[in-house]
Each structure stands twice: as structure tokens, then as C-alpha cells.
Amino acid sequence: MLDRNQDAGIAAAPVSDLLDVSVAEHGARPAMNFMGRKWTYAQLGAMVDDVAAGLQRLGVRKETRVGLCLPNTPYSVIFYYAILRAGGIVVNFSPLYVERELANQIRDSGTTIMVVPDLKVIHSRVAAIAADTGLKSIIVCPFAQVLPWLKGLMFPLLRRKDLAEFSREDGRHIRYQDLVRDVGRPAPVSVDPLRDVAVLQYTGGTTGIPKGAMLTHANVVANARQVMAHVKCLEVGGERVLGVLPLFHVFAMTTVMNIPIAAGSEIILVPRFHLGDLLATIATQKPTLFPGVPTIYTAINNAPDLAKYDLSSLRLCISGGAPLPGEVRHRFEELSGCKLVEGYGLSETSPVLTANPPLGIIKDGSVGTAVPGTQIEIRDLADPTRSVPLGEKGEVCARGPQVMAGYWNRPEETAHAFVDGAFRTADVGYLDADGYLFLVDRIKDVILCGGYNVYPRVIEEALYLHPAVAECVVIGVPDKYRGQSPKAFVTLRAETQATPEELLIFLATQVSKIEMPKDVEIRDTLPKTLVGKLSKKELVEEERRKHPEA
Structure with missing residues (x-):
């Protein structure tokens, strides 16, 4: 090791x-x-x-x-x-x-x-x-x-x-x-x-x-x-x-x-x-x-x-x-009257990778500089074996003594999580000339609810346990208090009935309170890719248009 x-x-x-x-x-x-x-x-x-x-x-x-x-x-x-x-x-x-x-x-x-x-x-x-x-x-x-x-x-x-x-x-x-x-x-x-x-x-x-x-x-x-x-x-x-x-x-x-x-x-x-x-x-x-x-x-x-x-x-x-x-x-x-600084990290990195220095310059929109012994790399989104020039956006990768040994009993996923020995965060960001990291997007579909990671697939799997649910997609939508909240989009099986309220009552027995969707919307169809996979990007865009201020 x-x-x-x-x-x-x-x-x-x-x-x-x-x-x-x-x-x-x-x-x-x-x-x-x-x-x-x-x-x-x-x-x-x-x-x-x-x-x-x-x-x-x-x-x-x-x-x-x-x-x-x-x-x-x-x-x-x-x-x-x-x-x-x-x-x-x-x-x-x-x-x-x-x-x-x-x-x-x-x-x-x-x-x-x-x-x-x-x-x-x-x-x-x-x-x-x-x-x-x-x-x-x-x-x-x-x-x-x-x-x-x-x-x-x-x-x-x-x-x-x-x-x-x-x-x-x-x-x-x-x-x-x-x-x-x-x-x-x-x-x-x-x-x-x-x-x-x-x-x-x-x-x-x-x-x-x-x-x-x-x-x-x-x-x-x-x-x-x-x-x-x-x-x-x-x-x-x-x-x-x-x-x-x-x-x-x-x-x-x-x-x-x-x-x-x-x-x-x-x-x-x-x-x-x-x-x-x-x-x-x-x-x-x-x-x-x-x-x-x-x-x-x-x-x-x-x-x-x-x-x-x-x-x-x-x-x-x-x-x-x-x-x-x-x-x-x-x-x-x-x-x-108290200084408030923002940091960044993941479960896989114990978790802190970067933080704004309390005794140094704090930059709005930045999650700060790397903590000692940590190296932040920005790699090409299409080809993570290549680094991108300073200031360009790419996948945030990290090296350091806090980076995990791997995923428990998951060697293939462990191998995929690293590139050239650097941990792939699946977040998109860039570094400025002073070494400050700025996050601009998330590759993952993880929904950030008040500091908790909420995983759409967990909610989707729970919805599929309901006998009336044919297909479902869960995305994050803006929430003024929690930052984001889950929203579920559902189609129903033929000759079945269910209301959004009934599905929310069902979900309350299957997922934690933090994971509970803000809303369930029942539709006739859900968007799909050319190969027939359920697609989230159209739904995300719809919600973005509803909340342009977010």
C-alpha cells in the first residue's frame, strides 16, 4: 500500500x-x-x-x-x-x-x-x-x-x-x-x-x-x-x-x-x-x-x-x-462577529481536502486551498489521464494521506475511483493562480440536503417497491432552506391508481426523513435516451426554468 x-x-x-x-x-x-x-x-x-x-x-x-x-x-x-x-x-x-x-x-x-x-x-x-x-x-x-x-x-x-x-x-x-x-x-x-x-x-x-x-x-x-x-x-x-x-x-x-x-x-x-x-x-x-x-x-x-x-x-x-x-x-x-470559512471534502478523503484559511485570504465562491500534504489536480473530463491547464474546468482529483484505502469488498469500483494514483472526486472545478479551488458543477447526481448526501437511487428503489409504480426518476430541486430537496417523477402501471399523497405516505416507511421527496409528480411518460434509459437532464432543465433565481 x-x-x-x-x-x-x-x-x-x-x-x-x-x-x-x-x-x-x-x-x-x-x-x-x-x-x-x-x-x-x-x-x-x-x-x-x-x-x-x-x-x-x-x-x-x-x-x-x-x-x-x-x-x-x-x-x-x-x-x-x-x-x-x-x-x-x-x-x-x-x-x-x-x-x-x-x-x-x-x-x-x-x-x-x-x-x-x-x-x-x-x-x-x-x-x-x-x-x-x-x-x-x-x-x-x-x-x-x-x-x-x-x-x-x-x-x-x-x-x-x-x-x-x-x-x-x-x-x-x-x-x-x-x-x-x-x-x-x-x-x-x-x-x-x-x-x-x-x-x-x-x-x-x-x-x-x-x-x-x-x-x-x-x-x-x-x-x-x-x-x-x-x-x-x-x-x-x-x-x-x-x-x-x-x-x-x-x-x-x-x-x-x-x-x-x-x-x-x-x-x-x-x-x-x-x-x-x-x-x-x-x-x-x-x-x-x-x-x-x-x-x-x-x-x-x-x-x-x-x-x-x-x-x-x-x-x-x-x-x-x-x-x-x-x-x-x-x-x-x-x-x-465570528469568522465563517468554507471547506470541501468527501467521505473517501476522511473528509477534508481544502478549506479557506481563517488567517488568510477568503475568496467568495471558493472552497479554499489544499490542506497540508494534499495535492489537488484538475483532469480532463473526457480523458482523466490528462491534466488540464490552470484555470480550466475539469474533474477534481486529489492525492494525500487522508485518501481512503478503497471501497469495502468492491475492487472494481476502487480501481475506477483512482486515476494514476489520484482519487477522482466526480466533482467539476478549477484552480486559480493562488491555488484556490472553485467547484462549478457535480458529476454525481447526489442531492445535497442541508449538508447530508441524499442518493436518488435509494429513493427510486423504494418507489419501485410500490405496486402501482412503473417508472420513476428522482432529481434535486432548489430548496431555500436545505439548498436542495429530492423531487420524484413517476409513471403508474396500467390499470392501477395512486396519488402523490399516497406515494409520499408509502415512502415514509421506506426512507429516512432526510430522504423524503419534497414532491411527487405523476406523469404519463418520462424522458428517455436514445437507447431507452430514463433521462434526468430534461427534468432538471424543467425545474431550472421554474426556479431561475436558484
Whole structure:
């Protein structure tokens, strides 16, 4: 395997080293803050060791895939580092997935253990497909146990109907407290950072079919250190990072968890995005760094009561996951007094490739310059073996220590994703004379909804499960709040009937809320290519004409 770290001057290391250094150097400093309850780095390190030992007792070994299906809670951080310390591989699952999506990813990844909260809405979906997918163990984490004392006392009483019901005698369910009971120190595990996979991060890539990007320990550690070196203004041991982005998302994994851990920062975990709660958290908990997505910054800009919240603690906000409109950036900076910079990356690159430098020139419309050790190349769209001259548009390709090892069990797709050793992003862009990258189009059909990647094929496959659907196409249409939303175009089978409302009700049982189309339009026919394939470009053009301002 190519040692990309050596060329970048970044030492390859196990991910657990990030935590170990901060435990040693910042043991008394707060590591996690959840709804006002705090844990120090020393406490976090001890909990990670206990869980790692419990996982090893459960059978976790090198390459055991352990799934995390959790909202943002201390368990997310604890289990992430514990799985890696035990030698396993983290597989991130969205807790918003429906049963079909969970089952597909469990089977594809070979996940055998899943970690969930004791919340019925999440646990019930995992439990329902456990037997059919070969899931051997479900570790259930009590939500009340990580709440502040009084809230933790009241939660089981006031939210009893929301708690999961399960039997500890079924041979599959394991309570968190049983996992860590009477454990010793975890057995040391030898990790080869350049070859051992740390995280399977699922992405639709260029095909729309979710597949696992294999991020090695070296990939993950390198990207944390690259961004820290690029930003240049992080105060080690002195930052407080607001964690509202979900940690199962690769952007949050790096900017909300791994970089703060490496920098000895306090992570302020927010379990879900609610504008009022978020603003109150900023005002009371005083974060200094705030990674987010454009929809969150837009919501803050439009908050009617923004003036009553003190945002002055914020020093730096980093936007990713979707294009950041210049007007949103300027308005946010004006209202908050905080610098907002945009970055760019993909699941396959751990994820950050470029970012506007907070202490340098920020160019509107640009996603910034390459982070240290990264080389951005622009290649010919028709012939990716050729580079194009500076300033010309082409496919954005990248080299660097953060670039994945490949796709899990997909050698052909891995080979197609690289050209001359450079990763093909499937995005179109150009570089200016100062090395700033500008994205101008997307080769992929991925729809960017509020920072989440939504894959049309997932929605199309779900629609095809409806007995009345003959053909369907899903595209992204402009959405003032989320940037884009899915819209479905459908033809019906002969002698069948269905209304758009009925199809939306059906889809609600098949896809997550984020993937739900904004609209379903039923048509007599759908456009096709000369060879009879369904064509999207005509529908995209129709929608563009409807929304010329987008």
C-alpha cells in the first residue's frame, strides 16, 4: 500500500493515540459536555478502556465490525475510541435509517455488533432486523445515565413510553452496565496504521449505491492533523467545540470529535438540532469553535429573536457538507462577529481536502486551498489521464494521506475511483493562480440536503417497491432552506391508481426523513435516451426554468 503519509511529512499512528496524548497532557480538562454534565479527559480515557475491555470479552478482535447507531451523546465518543482500542472497525450508521437501509448496510459491512441507545425509536428498528441480518449482539446504552443528575432521575419516569423494551435473556441484548462490569485493562492490540481500517464510512459515491469507504487509522489521524495545521489558530487545551453535527457524518467525525480530542478541547455535544436550543447552548456554554452546514447558519441568520442570544464567544465557524452561499457567510459574520470559512471534502478523503484559511485570504465562491500534504489536480473530463491547464474546468482529483484505502469488498469500483494514483472526486472545478479551488458543477447526481448526501437511487428503489409504480426518476430541486430537496417523477402501471399523497405516505416507511421527496409528480411518460434509459437532464432543465433565481 502506498505510504501517502511519508510524502506529507505526517507520522502514521493509531487513532487511539489522539486520545492517549490528551489524557496524558490534559487529564483534568473537560473532554465532553452533555447538557451541562461534564467528563474530564482522565474520565473519558478510563471509560474508553472499560468499554474496550468489555468489547474484547464479547469477542471483538482485529477487523470485527461494530456498528454505531447513536445520536450525539457521550456514548458516541466512548464507543468510537473503545472499538478502535479493542482492534475493531467502526461502522457508522445513521439513527434516521429505516429498517431496509439498516439491513442493507449491516449485510454489506458484515457488522456483527450494534450499539444503540435505549430509545425505542432507534432500538426497535435495529432489533427488528437483527436475526435476518446476522447481527449477533445489540449493546443498549441507557440515555438517563449520561444526563445531569436531576434530569437522569426524571427521564425514566417522564419518558417511560419512549424507552426500549428488550430481554436480557435472548442471547443478543447486552446492557451497557453489564458490558463494563468487572472488566480489567483491555489487551493491547498491534495496529498497522497504514493498512488497518479504522472506519467504514458509507457513501453513495458516483453510482448512488452506498458502499463503505475504508478509512485507515493513518487516514483519520492525518486528516485531523492536516486541518489543525491548516487552521493555525487552534489553542491546544483551550477550545470549546460545539457538536451539533451528527457524529455518524464524516465531517463531524473529524471536526467535532477527532480534531477536538487531538487538541484537548471540550466537546459540547448537542443530541439534535433545534434552533432555539442551539442558540441557548451557545449563549450559556460559550463554545469557541462551531463546525456546521449552510442550513444551520442560514437558520441562525433568520432567527427572529437572535438579538437576545450572546454569540460573542464564537471565534471560528467551519462550514462543510454543501455549498455555502456568499450572502449567508457575510450575514452570519455580520450578526455573530465570528469568522465563517468554507471547506470541501468527501467521505473517501476522511473528509477534508481544502478549506479557506481563517488567517488568510477568503475568496467568495471558493472552497479554499489544499490542506497540508494534499495535492489537488484538475483532469480532463473526457480523458482523466490528462491534466488540464490552470484555470480550466475539469474533474477534481486529489492525492494525500487522508485518501481512503478503497471501497469495502468492491475492487472494481476502487480501481475506477483512482486515476494514476489520484482519487477522482466526480466533482467539476478549477484552480486559480493562488491555488484556490472553485467547484462549478457535480458529476454525481447526489442531492445535497442541508449538508447530508441524499442518493436518488435509494429513493427510486423504494418507489419501485410500490405496486402501482412503473417508472420513476428522482432529481434535486432548489430548496431555500436545505439548498436542495429530492423531487420524484413517476409513471403508474396500467390499470392501477395512486396519488402523490399516497406515494409520499408509502415512502415514509421506506426512507429516512432526510430522504423524503419534497414532491411527487405523476406523469404519463418520462424522458428517455436514445437507447431507452430514463433521462434526468430534461427534468432538471424543467425545474431550472421554474426556479431561475436558484
